[in-house]
Every structure is written in C-alpha cells, then in structure tokens.
Amino acid sequence: MNIKKIAEICGYSVATVSRVINDDSRVAASTRKKVLSVIDKYNFVPNITGRSLRTQKSNRILVLLPTMANQFYTTIIQGIEDTADEHGYATLVAVSNLEESKELKYLHMLRMNHVDGCISFFNTLDADYITQLSKKYPFVQCCELTIGAEVSHVVIDNEKAIYDVTSEFIENNHKTIAFISGNYYKYSEISRESGFIKAHLDHNLKLDKSLIVKSFYRYTDGAEAVKKIFSRDKTPTAIVCASDSLALGAISELKRMEINVGEEVMVIGFDDTSITEFYKPSISSVSQPRYELGKEAFDLIFQKLNNIDATNKKVILPHRIIHRESTGY
Amino acid sequence: MNIKKIAEICGYSVATVSRVINDDSRVAASTRKKVLSVIDKYNFVPNITGRSLRTQKSNRILVLLPTMANQFYTTIIQGIEDTADEHGYATLVAVSNLEESKELKYLHMLRMNHVDGCISFFNTLDADYITQLSKKYPFVQCCELTIGAEVSHVVIDNEKAIYDVTSEFIENNHKTIAFISGNYYKYSEISRESGFIKAHLDHNLKLDKSLIVKSFYRYTDGAEAVKKIFSRDKTPTAIVCASDSLALGAISELKRMEINVGEEVMVIGFDDTSITEFYKPSISSVSQPRYELGKEAFDLIFQKLNNIDATNKKVILPHRIIHRESTGY
DNA sequence: AATAATTTTGTAATCGTTTACAAAAATATT
DNA sequence: AATATTTTTGTAAACGATTACAAAATTATT
Incomplete structure (x- = not known):
C-alpha cells in the first residue's frame, strides 16, 4: 500500500x-474526510524512506554514548526516547567506545542525512570541531560538555554538587576529607574537583593536595585509592567520590581494613546508580535527574531541528544529595 | 555530493x-580504478535513503528490549552491534516496556521497511502471531522464546543450568533447597523451574512444593521470599534464584536475620550481572555468554535477511556456573 | 452576468539510488 | 574481413513521497 494506491x-x-x-x-473539508477514511480503512502509514528522500529529513535522532555498560544512561535514554516519540522522532542509539574514529563515523550520519540531529554524552573531539558541527547540524551535549565549545547542552551543576557535599562534611566537623576522581580531564571531573577545592577555601579549611587521588572509574581504582590515602599519616574521616563505582571500591577496601563505613569514615558516590541502594552499607550519592536530563536534551535539539540558528542554550538541572548508610544515615 | 556529481x-x-x-x-578494471579514485577523493558515501527507497531495504535491524534498565542487555547489544556493523547493518534499539501496543508499534517498522529485521528479547504476543510474522520478516528471539512459535532463536539451556546448579547442591548433601523465581510464566521461568524439579527427581530427593516461591524480579521480592521460606519448620540450606536481583534481596534479608550466607545457607543467582562481583558477600551466579548470544542472534537474522525461507534454527549456547562467596567459595 | 479573487485540485519534477534493457565497444571465431 | 560473441557502458524507469506551479472550480465583487 502506498500513496498512489490510496489516491x-x-x-x-x-x-x-x-x-x-x-x-x-x-x-x-469534505475531501479531507473522504481521504482520511480510506487511509484509515487500509491502515496506511506513509513510507518514511520516500518521505526522507524528498524532504531530506529522516525524523530520526542519534544518541551517541561512550559506552553501553553503564546503568546511568538507561533512564536518560528513556527520557529522550519518550520525548522524541511525542514529536514524531525515532531514536537511534550508538556507542563510540571513546574511539574518535567511531565517533566520527557516527557523526558522519548527520552529513548523510541518515539522522537529523545528535545528542552526545561524551566527545573526544575538540571544541572547534564541535562548535563548527553544531552550526551546521542540530547537536546537543548531555551530562558532559566540551569546554569552550559553542553548543547547546544540559548538565547538572557538577561543581556545586561536590561543593555542597564537601561543605556538608566540613560543617559536620570533618577536618580531613579525601577526593577520589577520574583522570580523563573532562568537564565533569574538572568542575567536581574545583567544587571540592572551593568548599575548603570558603570554609577556611586547609587542603592537602595529596588527598586528591585520580585514576580511572573502575571499582578496583577506588580500592587502590583508599589504600594510598590510608598509608598517609593523617587519614581522612570522609571520602568524596566522583562515581558510584569508585565509592563501591573504596567502601569494600575500608571494610577489608575493618574500618566502619558510616561511623568512622563517611563515603559518598556520584550518579546514584542502582547499586548504591543495594550494597551493604547502602551508598550515599549525588543523584542526577536522569529522566529530565533526557527530556530536556530532546527539547534542546528540537529547537535546533526547527531552526538551526536557534541560540545555544545552556541548561542546568538540579541535583539531589541522597544520604544512606555510608554517610551515617 | 551525490552519485550524479561523481559520474x-x-x-x-x-x-x-x-x-x-x-x-x-x-x-x-581501468574504469573501476578511475571511479574509485574520484569516490575516494571526494569522500563520497552513497545516500542510504535513496538506496533504501530503490532497493526496498534499509540495512538496519531493530533490537527490541523489554526494558533498558537491565545491565544484562548491554553486552548482548554490543555483540549484535559489532556483528551487524561488520555486515553493513546499523542497529536500532527500542524498548517495549512489556506493553503490547508499543511492541506492535515497533514491529510495524518491519512492515514499513524502516528496518529489515528484528531481534527481540521478549514478546508479549502469542505463538501464532510470532510464527506468521517470522514467515514474512526476518525475526529472531534472543534469550527468551515464545513457546510453540516457529522462529529462529538463540538461548542457553535454562533447564539444564538450574538442573546443574541444583544437582550440585544435592550432591553436596543439601537436603532442603528453595527456588525463588519470577511469575510471568515465560519460557525461561518454566524451564528453570522444571530443571529444579528434575534435579530432585533424578537424585531421589523429595521436593516440597512450598519451597518454590514466585513473585516478581525485584530486590524486595527476593527478601520477601526469604521471609516466607524461613517461616517454615524446615528451613533450606541452599537457595536457587532465577535472577541476581532476587539473590541480592534474599542475601540481604538473610544477613538481616543474621544467617551466614556462604556457610549456613548457600545462595546462587542468575545472569551474572555486575552486582554479583561487588556485593558482600560476592554472589555466585549462572553466567550467560552475552557477547556470543548477541553475535549469534545477528548471525541468525543475517541468514533470514538473505533468504526469508531459510530454516528456523534453534541455537543453544553454553552457560557457566560461577562460584563466589555466596556458595562458600 | 461578467469579472476578479479565492479556494481546491492536478501535473509533473524532484530527492539519490539501483537496475532492466539497449547500445556500443572489444574480442573471438570463422 | 565479415560475423558472432562477449564485455563494457549508457539510457531511462523505477522506488514513495513532497511541492512548485498551473489549471480548474468555487465564491465574492462589481
């Protein structure tokens, strides 16, 4: 069945x-009614390929993830998908594995009109490239951003999140606080670290830089970091982690060392992935409004889809600090 | 740039x-060489929309998931994606949320040629529908299957997996073993339960049906099930769970009851999702070869893509039982 | 009632490919 | 050298929609 037969x-x-x-x-009006009844009778849905070819639009957007293996993304994607669906867009998900070549390959889909726009969660490409890309194609960054790039994005205030967490610890009389983070030198890491430092400054607490440990985001890296930190003279009474996996590793190492987490040492993670709730002790974490991040990301790209010259918006959504056993609740 | 300009x-x-x-x-050969050099020079890639319209093929497959919120799928999808990519197919991921209407909506993409085939992880539709669908469109079921449907699929031997696990417990002298499962009455559940029962029969161990508890797959359901099971006279010394989340809930409840998991009571989960490794105690589990399941699922659909009348194959991949602390290792 | 203005409908080109079929060029056979 | 065969290339029609533009039908204005 096609439009010709219907006609x-x-x-x-x-x-x-x-x-x-x-x-x-x-x-x-009379014609419309007749045509609609036939369309209805035959359950006709216009062929998207024919339409795409003619209109040079695909009504599809691409979601570009650094990896699939992170629970964190699933709800965000659901938010994107639902909102996209409402506006008649289909959502395609692709994974770059942090490889620039794969990233370029998928972004090529924009140029070829295979997709109308792209929501990206992490870019290895530089600010200039991203800026130029975003001038020509609807492009939005979500959760991460390329520093210096002119592009719409939606994030939480990563600096403030860690600032708040750290300040809370300081206000509860913690004098020695450690920070375990990743070392990709991406926006989220830089701003989280700066939040950690700022909290010390604002509360006149002297900060020993050796309390800041950076590695990757693996579980084992959290454990390693704790070993390192606790080999110092003055050990911390609170540990701020830039991810839940790091917090998990840190806590399991503390348990091995028979240090009581939630009493002797407080630990907090980031992203509030499902593991935080189930672990023993349950893990406090900074929660990002995942569904809303996805929804907003689509709203942003939708503006660009309708007008590529729409101004770049920088949206910041609120985070929440969730206290569980690992911070003594 | 298009083929006309290149020409x-x-x-x-x-x-x-x-x-x-x-x-x-x-x-x-001489012509080919010249043309290729021009194609190369201009970085020309044929427009997939034009090609799709003409060939009535999209070179895309759809992966239909019941939910995104399950770590279990990510590696399988990676396996599908990699293999699809090798064969020039793009992978689209969609989520049905177990709603029949959404499932139908996405399957409609097959009829409309938006995708050339579908790999599905769970179908609410009945065997007849699936059988008919699979006669007309490349369709493959992965990890789950619709009982009675004539369709290619790739699964592990769910019955044997639980049979092996249970047999091991029996051979290690456990006399009272509980089984906690979901109650969607889907293939995996039915076959796992039958594996549990069969192991008892084959080892001449009498089975009390009240040791089989069914609910949903949530963490809390595992905990509830343990409460129920341990309110009996004769409490089990081993618990077989149909998912890791159930095992997690069961273990945390056992801990609350101050029962030593891995010594007094053994617990094993299913799927070997990432939480199993990190929890304390670490959780034993039945591991499915996820990447290979994805790879095989694509291989199966690839046969159908090339010849819709290819015979339906039923592929069974090997599972592994992984012992960790929760079974005393 | 004739004309102008507006609304409704149709014709045909177009988007970027692939592919029957025809035509031309190259090679083989006599 | 003439003819048959094979190889290589080109022409033009599809695929299924949208959309200028033209034409026809309707309505409004005089």
Missing part, C-alpha cells in the same frame, strides 16, 4: 492525499 | 558509478 481508491491525485497527510490547509 | 567528474554514467559502488563485475 486511486479515493479518486483524487497523490498530491491531494499527500496534503491530507501533511495537514495542508488547502484541501476541502 | 560527471569521472566522465561516466551514474550506472557505471553505481556498479563500481556495488562491486558489480561488469565494469572494466
């Missing part, structure tokens, strides 16, 4: 049928 | 250029 059955031209489909005002 | 630059017709692109043998 034949109706006794109108394909142009008229097409106008009905696309809600074009210049078609008589 | 002009080369001084050949679009037909010849198209033949070069599609590795058609009837083009002179």
